Every structure is written in structure tokens, then in C-alpha cells.
Amino acid sequence: MTALTINLTSEQKSLLEGKAGPAAQKAIQILEALGKIYGAEHMLPVSSVQISGVSYDNLGEAGLEWLAEMAAGGGKTRVFTTLNPSGMDIENYQALGISEEFAVHQRRVLAAFEAMGVVTTCSCTPYLFGNLPRFGEHIAWAESSAVCYANSVLGARTNREGGPSALAAALTGVTPAYGFHLDENRQPTLHVIVEASLNENPDFGALGKAIGDRIQALLGNRVPLISGVEEASLENLKSFCASIATFGGVALFHIPSITPESAAHQPPAETLVINQSDIDLAKSDLMGASADEVDFVSLGCPHLSLREIQRIAQLLEGKRVKKEFWITTSRPVKGMADRMGYTEVIEASGAKFATDTCCVVAPIQGRFKAMATDSAKACYYAFAKNKFKTRLLPFDDVIKEALQ
Numbered sequence: 001m002t003a004l005t006i007n008l009t010s011e012q013k014s015l016l017e018g019k020a021g022p023a024a025q026k027a028i029q030i031l032e033a034l035g036k037i038y039g040a041e042h043m044l045p046v047s048s049v050q051i052s053g054v055s056y057d058n059l060g061e062a063g064l065e066w067l068a069e070m071a072a073g074g075g076k077t078r079v080f081t082t083l084n085p086s087g088m089d090i091e092n093y094q095a096l097g098i099s100e101e102f103a104v105h106q107r108r109v110l111a112a113f114e115a116m117g118v119v120t121t122c123s124c125t126p127y128l129f130g131n132l133p134r135f136g137e138h139i140a141w142a143e144s145s146a147v148c149y150a151n152s153v154l155g156a157r158t159n160r161e162g163g164p165s166a167l168a169a170a171l172t173g174v175t176p177a178y179g180f181h182l183d184e185n186r187q188p189t190l191h192v193i194v195e196a197s198l199n200e201n202p203d204f205g206a207l208g209k210a211i212g213d214r215i216q217a218l219l220g221n222r223v224p225l226i227s228g229v230e231e232a233s234l235e236n237l238k239s240f241c242a243s244i245a246t247f248g249g250v251a252l253f254h255i256p257s258i259t260p261e262s263a264a265h266q267p268p269a270e271t272l273v274i275n276q277s278d279i280d281l282a283k284s285d286l287m288g289a290s291a292d293e294v295d296f297v298s299l300g301c302p303h304l305s306l307r308e309i310q311r312i313a314q315l316l317e318g319k320r321v322k323k324e325f326w327i328t329t330s331r332p333v334k335g336m337a338d339r340m341g342y343t344e345v346i347e348a349s350g351a352k353f354a355t356d357t358c359c360v361v362a363p364i365q366g367r368f369k370a371m372a373t374d375s376a377k378a379c380y381y382a383f384a385k386n387k388f389k390t391r392l393l394p395f396d397d398v399i400k401e402a403l404q
């Protein structure tokens, strides 16, 4: 359905007329065009924004020029806005082998965002440091794993925005009312029955891949209602969200007892059963490398919680890693790790914090042969983008792999 017009408020009309400057005008034009494509009847105020397309490795010069133009056009955020990971650790990029030339470009990207009032904290887990919407709040987030987490675990409402539409929402404070902002599109459309035991992040990542692959290959877009998942930690859920979004393009699922609005829904008639052999097959697909081949180890896709960093410190205390080992997290969580003494322990082992960035968006294509990780999403992109073979292992085993 395509609406011919969108009902704009007088304030939104004044943005369209350019009364708040060219950047705000461009922003509302983008949102109006998007709303018309998807049949939105009006705009909705958003309480927070999370912007993707931050790494210069993905943006390139054309993307940077667009950001600089929006900043020069007087763009200013109207709501709390944070960023997805950038292409480098802003304070410690040299230790990660990132060139000075790349750093110059990456700093220009961040300067453009900063000029527009964006909080330049670069992370895919903004909900771990204060960009934490409440149940029912409308937001405009871009990172697929965070979008899935916000919709499915927090019960906030967001479509998966692109970089430009998220920035446009930040500069106007609104987003078109369509997709997952509306009740009718949040109904489950597929009942997934899980008959498998799920304990560690790779189990949840494999579940996301098993469901996601089936949705992509056989079914098309679906909102799954997932039965049979009794327990999941915050860390399991962020891993699952990253995986089901990567492999199935899923932005919203319902798990009874986890998804705040799931009680309002009955299981749909269309059913998919995922059993232990589906989980094992999904894992084996992501195990292309032998232990001997691994020359790179990375934890933190999505960005690590403080609890995960604490565990890394426990397992690395008094030991030396023998491989390049990146610990990826947000700067605020790293700050807590510093205060708790975890950073000192981890860095004494030779492992490196890769704060503000990750093993996928940093410019490291072809630099390593094979990567060990606990993240199904990281395995997918390590191979697809960076041409690394992969080993998907439980969290503690990833750390052991770094020590061998």
C-alpha cells in the first residue's frame, strides 16, 4: 500500500520548507519519501536513535561527504543518539595494526557526527550503557542485532533503519509510522518449536542460524514465536539476536517469558520444528577451520558485557596468549572494566582491547587465516567480508584457543 500523502504536523512542515536549515530539510524529505514507499500515514516521535554506517571502511569517501554536508547544513540531533562500531579503537588503533591514514579518515567521520550532537560512543550494544528504551517506546535504530534485541527483548518498537534514515530520525526526532511500529505487524506469523538443548552462546547462535536459514530459504519474511527456549541470559540473547538477524533478516521474535508483549499472542498455525541435528548442522557449517589454523581470536560480537569481560579476566589471569586476541566492547563498558581491574589483567596476558570497533567493521580483510569466536554472526562476516576461515566455540574454549 502506498499513501499519496503523509499527514505532517506544522513543525514537520516547517522542516520541509527549510526553516530549520538544509540538513533538517533533507532529513524530513528522506523520512517523507520512506513513509510514502511504506504507506505511512503520519510520523511518530522517537525517544532514541542508533546509527550504523560509522566505519570508514564501509562508508568510504562518498558516505563521509554526505555526513560532512549534513553537519555543514546545520544538522543537530533532537533525541539521544549513539553510533554503531567504528573502524578502529579510537584511542588504541596502532596496537591493532590500523594505519594512520585510515585513522585520519575515521576521525573525520566521527567529527561530523559529533558536530551534529551525536554521542560518539560506538557500539552495537547501546542498551548496555544507557541507550535503553522502555517497553512500547518508538525508536529508530539501525544495527540489526540491536534492532532485534530492542524489539524482542526490550519490547521497544523499531524498524531496521539504514544509516541515512537513522540520521534523519536523529535530526528531526521522528520516524514514519509503518512496519514494526504498528501493532498489526508485530503479530507472530510462524510457530518455531525448539527441541534441543541450549546452553552456551554458540548454541543460541546456531539456533538463530537454523531458524534464519529456513526463513530465508523457504518462507520469506516471518515473525517467529519460539517455544521450547526456557532460559537465556542477556549474553545468550544478544548472541541469538545477532544470528537470527544475520541469517534470517529477523527484526522481531517472540519468546514467551522473555518478549514483553508475547503473552498477547497465540502460536500461529504455520509451524517449524528445530531439533538437535539442526543445531549441530548449523554449528558445523561455521567450523571451517581446524585448531591449528587459527591465528586470530575475537570475543565481543555483539559487544561484550562487563560480566563477559570479568570471565575473560578470570581465565587469562597470570597467563600469556599466543595468538592475536581482540576483546571488543564499548568505551563505557571498557571504563567499568578498567575500574574493576579486569583491563590490567587482560592486557598483561597480551590480549588487546578493541574498543569502539569489532573484527567485522575494522579494515582487516585478508590479514588472518582463521578466526575462533563464540559468535555465529562474526563467523558469517569473518568469512564473507574478511575471507577468514572460522571456528565457532563456547566462550571459555575461545579463550583456551588463544592460550594454545
Ligand code: F3S
Residues within 6 Å of the ligand: 084, 085, 124, 145, 242, 300, 301, 302, 303, 328, 357, 358, 359, 360, 361, 377, 378, 381
Ligand atoms: Fe557488533 Fe560488529 Fe558483531 S557491529 S554485532 S560486533 S559484527
